[in-house]
Amino acid sequence: MPELPEVETMRRGILAIQGATVTHVEKVRCTRKPISIKPTISTIRRRIVGQQVKAVERIGKRVLIRFESDDRLVFEPRMTGLVLVSDPPSSAHLRFRIGFSSGIEEVFFWDRRGLGLIYLLTAKQLHERLGPDKLGPDALVVNGEDLHRIFGASKRPIKVALLDQKRIAGVGNLYASELLHLAGIHPAKMCHRITRQQWSTICEAMQTILQTAIEHEGSTLSDGTYRNALNDPGGYQNLHRVYDKENKTCSTCHNQTIERIVQAQRSTFFCKDCQSRA
């Protein structure tokens, strides 16, 4: 479930590789079916071993290592992928390792379910695969007017629309519920019925929630899968307002209990007193 705050935490966790050169790259043979790594590991090795790291970037829910050649190695964690600098939680699901000359000796990609991806892109391929035609602007840089322009004509419930990465990049299932509770907007409210003023409120809530979650290094749920680069759990789960709190008393109104509904096959949590349909 890594979303923007978790992926940003991963990015920050490996910043010390900046300026280092790549010493080795290994696809790890775990007992499971291997994850997708493209192009071949030998091609990746040829193109990045000896290259200096110029930057560690994030696009939506992906971490990218940019080299002096302008090639970028992309880590896409999807459901259970982790970018780690210390020993992985279990060696059974270790998928990939990359060594550096200084800063951090080795960075690991670990993925229990194996839905994650690793791929190397040229600058041109980056534009094709992760450019503005494929991905909306980052959730942290938009304003209320942007949201109104992007979503204003959409005939979908706001909660479902927020998950569409082509419109806004970075918001996932957990933070969509959280930010709508802070904004006081009902998750089933249709986008085209949301006012300019409400888009502004939603934008403010979105950025408050995401920034605070980054400060707490993301959310580690009860399954314990998500970890920061040092394999420590995040802290934002302790500040959750509604997510996974069905039937619990709302911590804001202390009156209503949190409800769970399903939208587009995903759980949504909300408080019907705090979140108006109007």
Added chain:
DNA sequence: CATATGTCCTGAGAGC
């Protein structure tokens, strides 16, 4: 074009 649905994958937890 926009929106909706099915698919991948593993392990935790429920129910019998």
Added chain:
DNA sequence: TGCTCTCAGGACATAT
């Protein structure tokens, strides 16, 4: 106890 079943939700392919 040990089996089977359901569910969790990232992104994308395919369907409407």
